Amino acid sequence: MIRDMDLVPVYAIDSKQEQLASLQGSLSEMEFTQDSVLNMDNILLIESLRRFIVGHASFLDTETIRIVDDQLSSISSSIKPFDLDFQLLSNMILESPDDLLSSYTKSKVEIVIKNLPVLINDPLHDHHALRGYSWVCLALAVLNSYIPDFPTDPVEIRRAKILFLNKKLNSLEAEILIDCEQHYLNTGQIPNLDELHKLWNDLNSEKEALLINIPLRPAVSQIHELFSELKNLKTNILNPANLESLCNALLTPNLDSVTVSFNKEASFQGILDSIISRLKTNYPLYTDLTKPIFQAVYFLKYGLRLLRNKCTESRKMKKNDLLNEMILFITSYDIDSFQSMLTNINALEDGTPTAISMKLKFFHALLDRAYALQYNQPKSMDTVNPVHEIFNSIVDLWTVAEEQRLLNETKENSLYQVKEHIIQTQDEYDDEEFQKQFRDFHDDFIDLNPPELNDDDVDIKSREPSPYNAFDNITCSHISNSFQRAVCKPFTSKTSVLNLWEGAYRSSFTVLSIFAKQEKLLPSSQTDTIGRPGYLYMVNARLEDVRNPLVLNSIRPYDFYNDSNMNEAKKIKQVLLKYESVLNNALTQWPDHTVLNNLANICRRVISFPITSPLMKFLTGLEILLIKSEDWEAYSSKEYSLKSVLNDVVKLIIEWRKLELDTWRDLLAIEDRKCSDKVGQHWFHLWKIINGALIKSQEVKT
Numbered sequence: 127m128i129r130d131m132d133l134v135p136v137y138a139i140d141s142k143q144e145q146l147a148s149l150q151g152s153l154s155e156m157e158f159t160q161d162s163v164l165n166m167d168n169i170l171l172i173e174s175l176r177r178f179i180v181g182h183a184s185f186l187d188t189e190t191i192r193i194v195d196d197q198l199s200s201i202s203s204s205i206k207p208f209d210l211d212f213q214l215l216s217n218m219i220l221e222s223p224d225d226l227l228s229s230y231t232k233s234k235v236e237i238v239i240k241n242l243p244v245l246i247n248d249p250l251h252d253h254h255a256l257r258g259y260s261w262v263c264l265a266l267a268v269l270n271s272y273i274p275d276f277p278t279d280p281v282e283i284r285r286a287k288i289l290f291l292n293k294k295l296n297s298l299e300a301e302i303l304i305d306c307e308q309h310y311l312n313t314g315q316i317p318n319l320d321e322l323h324k325l326w327n328d329l330n331s332e333k334e335a336l337l338i339n340i341p342l343r344p345a346v347s348q349i350h351e352l353f354s355e356l357k358n359l360k361t362n363i364l365n366p367a368n369l370e371s372l373c374n375a376l377l378t379p380n381l382d383s384v385t386v387s388f389n390k391e392a393s394f395q396g397i398l399d400s401i402i403s404r405l406k407t408n409y410p411l412y413t414d415l416t417k418p419i420f421q422a423v424y425f426l427k428y429g430l431r432l433l434r435n436k437c438t439e440s441r442k443m444k445k446n447d448l449l450n451e452m453i454l455f456i457t458s459y460d461i462d463s464f465q466s467m468l469t470n471i472n473a474l475e476d477g478t479p480t481a482i483s484m485k486l487k488f489f490h491a492l493l494d495r496a497y498a499l500q501y502n503q504p505k506s507m508d509t510v511n512p513v514h515e516i517f518n519s520i521v522d523l524w525t526v527a528e529e530q531r532l533l534n535e536t537k538e539n540s541l542y543q544v545k546e547h548i549i550q551t552q553d554e555y556d557d558e559e560f561q562k563q564f565r566d567f568h569d570d571f572i573d574l575n576p577p578e579l580n581d582d583d584v585d586i587k588s589r590e591p592s593p594y595n596a597f598d599n600i601t602c603s604h605i606s607n608s609f610q611r612a613v614c615k616p617f618t619s620k621t622s623v624l625n626l627w628e629g630a631y632r633s634s635f636t637v638l639s640i641f642a643k644q645e646k647l648l649p650s651s652q653t654d655t656i657g658r659p660g661y662l663y664m665v666n667a668r669l670e671d672v673r674n675p676l677v678l679n680s681i682r683p684y685d686f687y688n689d690s691n692m693n694e695a696k697k698i699k700q701v702l703l704k705y706e707s708v709l710n711n712a713l714t715q716w717p718d719h720t721v722l723n724n725l726a727n728i729c730r731r732v733i734s735f736p737i738t739s740p741l742m743k744f745l746t747g748l749e750i751l752l753i754k755s756e757d758w759e760a761y762s763s764k765e766y767s768l769k770s771v772l773n774d775v776v777k778l779i780i781e782w783r784k785l786e787l788d789t790w791r792d793l794l795a796i797e798d799r800k801c802s803d804k805v806g807q808h809w810f811h812l813w814k815i816i817n818g819a820l821i822k823s824q825e826v827k828t
Contacts, residue, residue, distance in 0.1 A: 131671065132736055134737050135735065136698060136699050136702075136734070136736075136737050137734065139672065143673065146665055150665045150666060153661055171245070175235075178264070230266075230270055231267045231271045238264050238267070241256050254432045254435055255377055255433060257429075258429045258435075259429065262433070263429075264429075265422045265426035266366075268418070268425070269359070269360060273356045273359070277349050277352075277353035278349075279347070280414075282343075282349075288337065291333040291336070295326060295333070301322065302322050302326070305317060305322070306319065341412075342411050342710075342713055342723075343412075345717075348408075348409055349412075352415070352416075355401075355409075356419065359401060372391060375390070376430070388434065395431070402420055402423060405419070410730065465512070465515070468519060471485055471519075472485075479527075479530075480644070484640070485523055486597070486601070487640065489516055489519055489605075490601075493513065493517070497513075497611050497626070513612040514613075517813065521810050521813050521814060524807075525814070564687055567742060567743040568746060570731070599803040599806060603806035631660070631663070635664050672692075685789070685796050686741060686786045686789040692737055695737050695744060696737070698733070701771075701775060702733045705729060705751075705774070706729050709722065709768065721757055725758065732747035735747070744782075751775065752772065752779065759772075
C-alpha cells in the first residue's frame, strides 16, 4: 500500500490519497496493535459474510434476516461479545431449499459461521490457518452461487424491458390521441383522460429508472464467451476435490511433500492471476458482471496465502529474522551493525536473476545508509571500511551476473549455425536514436490506432536487456556515485541531515517491501511492533508525495519523454471524466456505434495509465483521442456533439506541448547524463583490477 506510485492509475489517485490518509489515521491511534489488525481482518470477514447472506435473503423470513443483518453489522462495527445464535443461523442455511443454495455452497457457509466464534472470542492469536480456510470457504460459496449455469446478461434483460416499455408508451400515446380526438368530434369537449396519463407517467418513470447507469456492451455480444470462461473457472479450475486436497496439504503439512504443496499453491495463485488479467483484458465492458468474481477470487487468493504462511512459519524463520533485523537496522544509527547485515544478505540464495537483483537492491540501500551515517563524523578507516566491504560485495555480485550473461549469450549463439545479420544504414540508426530520445508511445495504442505502414517502412525492434543483467547503466551509475560520495565527497554546510536520512530510509524501506512481497512473507506481530514508527513515517512521506509531488529535480534536469510529472498528470483526470460523461450520453443512444466505442476505449486506456507515466504517454493518447473525435464531429448532430469537451482536451494538449518545448533547453544536459550513466560499470572493472593487483602483491610478499 505504501510502496511507490508506479502501479496507481490516474483514475485512482484520489482514492489512493484517501487510502493513505485512512492508514495514517489507523497507525496514529494509540490502541493500534497487532490485535487490532487481526480484528480488522475479522471484521472484513464478517461483513463479507453478512453481504452474502443478505444477498440471498430469499431463504430466510423478513424478521430473521433483519436480526441477522443487525447482529452481524454490530459485530463487524466493533468486535465485542454478541448474542447472535450462530448455530441457529447455520441450521437455517442448511435447511434452505437447494434451488436457492446448493448443498456445496451451504456446507462452505456453515464452515465460515462455525469458525467465527473462535476468531471473535480469541483475537489475541493469529489463527492464520482458521482465518485462511474461512476466507477460502467464503470465496468458494460466493463463486459457486454467483456463476450461473446458463449464460444470462442482466443488461439485455433491462434493454428488453426498455424496448417493451417504449412500445407500450407509443401505443398508449396513440390511444390517448385517438380517444381525445374521437371524444372531441362526438361531444365537442376535451375528455378527462387522467387515468391514461397517470399510467403513461408511471411507465415512463419505470423506463427512466431502467436507463440510469445502464452498463455499456460491445457491438457484438461476448456473453457466451464470458460464460464459457466462468464455467471453466467454476468446474475445472475450482474443482472441489483438488482445492480440498490443496487446503488439507497446507493445513497439515508433511515434511516430505511440503515443497510440492508450496509449488501447487504458487501455481494456483498464478492461474488465478492470469484469469483475472484475461477477464479484464478480453471483457472490459462486462465489469458489472466480473467485479464480484474478482472480489471472490481475491478472497480465495488471500485465504490460500494465509494457509501457506501458517505452514511456512518455521521454514521462513530466517527470512523473517532478516526482515526484523533490517527494520531494526534502518531505525538505528550504529555503523558496527553493517557487518552482521552483510552476512545476512550474503546468506540469501544466489545465482538466479531474481536473487541477484534482490541482493543488489539490499547492497545499494546499505551504501546510502553508510553515507548518511558518516554525517558529522570525520573520515576514517572505521567509517570507510564498511563502505569498501559493501562495494566489494557488489562487485562480486556483478562478476557472477556477468559470468551468467556471457554464458547465456554463448549458449544462445551455439544453438544456430547460421544467423541473419541485419546491417543498419546510417539513416536507420539515426531514426532509432531519435525514437529513443523522443519517445512517442504510439505502441501503447497500436490496437486502437493501427498505423498505415508502407512497404519501405522499417520495423525497428527494441533490444531487450538480458534477464541475467540486473546491472543496467542507470543502476551502475547510481551505485558508483553512492560509493564516491561515501568515500571521497565531504559534507558541506548545505548538506541536510534530514534529507540524507530520508533518502536512505526510503530506499531501505522500499527494498524491504519488495523482499517481503517476493518471499511471500506476512509480517508477524513482532515485525509490526518493530516497524510501526517506520510505517507511519513512510505513510506520511507517501501522502506528501501524492498531495505535493515534486516535478523537477534540482540535481538532474527534467526529461519530458521519460520522467514522471504527477502534478501535470493529475490534470488529465477531470478532462477525461468530463469527456466521458458527454460521450456516454451519445453511447446510450447508439451503444453499438464503432467510432463511439473506439473513443470510449481510448479514454479508458489513457485514464488507466499509471500516474507516474511520462507526460508524453498521456499526450499521445490525448492527441489520438482528438483525431478520432473529429471523425465523430464530422457527421454528429448538435445534441450529441463532443465540441464542448474537446476544447478542454485541446487546451491541455497545447499546454503540454509548450512544456515540452520548454524542456528542450535541457536536452544536452539529459544526453550528458545518459553518457555518464553508461560508464558506471567501469568502476567495477577498476575495483577488480586494483584489488587484484593488491592481492597479487601481497601473495608475492608472503
